[in-house]
Structures are given as C-alpha cells and as structure tokens.
Amino acid sequence: MKSPLNQVLGLGSAKEGTSHWWHQRLTAVALVPLGLWFAIALLGLDFGSYDALVEWIRDPLTAVLLSLSVTCLAYHSWLGIQVVVEDYVGPKGARIVALLLSSFAHAFLLAASLFAVLKIAFGAAA
C-alpha cells in the first residue's frame, strides 16, 4: 500500500498553515475603523474643488490614515481574490496566470495609491 503520505513524512510542517487565514482576519479588523473613517470622510468632501481635496490629503492625519487604508485594503483584497481564484479557476495553468495577474495588479494599485498620497502630502504648500 502506497499513499501520498510518504511524500511529506519526515519533512516537518511548514509552520505557516494559519498565516493566510490570520492575516485575512487581521486586515479585516483593521479595515472596520479605517473603512468607516474613509466612508464618512468622503461625505464631507467637495469633489469639484481640486484645492480642497489636496488640502484634505495634505493633513498629516489624513495622509497617515489613507496610507494605512490602502495598505490594508491591498493586502486584504489580494488574500481574498487568491481564495476566490483557487476555489473557482480549475485548470492549473489558468489558475497560476490568474494568481500572477492578481498579485501584480494589487502590487501596482498599492504602489500607485501610496505614491499618490505621499506625493500630495509631501508636496509644496499650494
């Protein structure tokens, strides 16, 4: 009797079994106050005024909370999309391509958002 068990016996555990699950929860808890802050802040903004929006992001507290928000959002979204892809995309090749695209897209969106917030925050006063 041969079972797949002999392929893992003796290798020890990777010890990372719960990190995906845990990080998804960690970012979820962080996104509750951050998401509510962002949603409420949007209600008070004048989207027709470029200067007012830039002034809002230049506020240090806004810049920090926005940076934390997009970071947690990117991480949480990346982990979540990964689970959806793994559950619904069957063929191995398509699954790997989808996971690569999701990873690159999330990395790009995070870099773009952070750079934009910091550029405005560190920019010369209007």
Next chain:
Amino acid sequence: MEGSKRPLSPFLNYRWGITNTLSILHRLTGVYLALGFLALARWLLALASGPEPYAGVAAFYGSAWFKLPLAGWVFCFFYHLANGVRHLAWDAGRGFGHAEIRASGIAVVVFAVAATALYIAIGML
C-alpha cells in the same frame, strides 16, 4: 441510490437558503470591492497628477452613468463590512446556533440596505 441509507455528498443535496446565499454574496461583494480599489487608485493618481488630469477623472466619476457602479460600491462596502463582522464573531466561536445564524443574516441584509440608502441620501444633500 434507491433504498440506500448512506448520506449524500454535500453538493448533491444543496438547497438555496439564506446562509449559502449570503455566503456567496460575501465573495461577490468582495470581488466588486476589489474593482473599487482600481477606481480609488485612479482617483488618487489623478489628484497627484494635477488639477487638469483630476478634472477629467472627476467629470468621468461625476457622470450620470457612473452613479450606478458608485451606488454598487456603497452597498457592497456596507454588506461586506457587516457580514465580515458576522464572520469575525463566528471565528471567535460565537453565534453558531441555528436561530442565531438566521437572525444575524437577516440583520446584515437589513443593515446593508438601510446604511446604503442613508449614505446615498446624505451624499446627495
């Protein structure tokens, strides 16, 4: 299978109910919110690019046909938020009773619809 007393595999006797409907809705709203990250990053990049590029994006985001996707993000945000808190309670081992699961599910839907309506109403003032 006739006469067999053996249990069926779960996917052979799935029925649509409130619990699995809300579960798949959690994933669907999550995927749609991920698309919202795209819109958010585009908005922030436009702001960082200057008044002229921002005006173009603002006109696009303020257009009539963009109101429906925008309202969709508001609903998905409140739904995913409320149902996410429900999931966190389950992770803590709470709320697994049959009646509790049903009640918390209904509460999530009521909250999401009410919060969406209230948010859009305040946003339009």
